């Protein structure tokens with residue numbers, strides 16, 4: 001019997017998850033059906049209940065429901081607990097197992113696909129929202145030399161830096177505002193703000209990019225975002241968006257549900273929007 005999965009969000013039309021998971025199912029020979037569910041605002045639990053009652057095996061969760069899914073879950077994995085948000089659920093009887101694969105997907109894309117080791121590197125993360133929070137543990141596990149979190153709202157950067165230090169006291173982590181960036185260069189700079197979604201620029205000095213730096217915008221499908229353009233103007237040649245992160249978090253969920261990890265290279269190639 002075909003097993004049913006879906007992604008739930010609002011809006012949901014834009015989601016690439018059905019395309020990705022259907023492609024994964026084809027290459028791995030898994031018999032699954034993967035659809036989109038438009039979750040009513042304020043009606044997340046009822047929509048998931050209905051999907052489970054109809055035999056659904058698992059769901060991906062996207063905005064604005066990642067916190068609702070956190071509350072809905074019965075069993076939170078450490079990654080979801082640390083992120084304070086859930087992006088994948090697995091249903092087994094009364095149990096709702098919950099994970100957050102965004103951070104693992106990001107690190108896997110950077111280290112494995114882009115061949116950019118983070119160990120011993122100076123890492124800067126811009127933004128202190130859900131994506132940064134979810135990326136903390138996977139980033140720290142790579143043992144960077146240093147992690148700096150910069151955010152428009154300073155208190156949030158400080159809060160995440162404290163959380164990170166509590167997890168891994170051996171790695172220097174600090175939380176700053178943009179004005180705190182005083183000429184120190186970084187080897188890897190992640191833009192985990194949502195500024196690129198509205199083509200907004202960040203007040204970032206060119207000096208944050210060390211020679212040979214990598215600039216990675218978690219936003220995908222937007223071409224050369226203002227952040228990537230700024231990095232390019234600063235002389236950075238290794239420019240990437242978050243399409244690989246998207247594919248890798250999906251592959252993690254697929255492996256968790258189906259016990260087989262698909263290769264992501266075809267999906268990444270098909271979804272890549274050139275950085276012009």
Ligand code: NDP
Nearest residue numbers: 127128129130131152153192193194195218219242245246
């Ligand atoms: P959140 O809404 O949780 O956080 C948004 C962050 O962006 C906050 O830190 C906010 O700062 C900051 N921000 C927003 N606008 C500006 C601005 N104009 N200038 C400076 N800072 C700004 O979003 P998420 O963490 O969930 O997502 C962040 C990005 O990551 C999004 O673009 C999303 O598309 C992308 N993403 C990509 C994924 C992938 O698979 N590739 C997966 C998940 C996310 P403040 O706190 O001051 O408001």
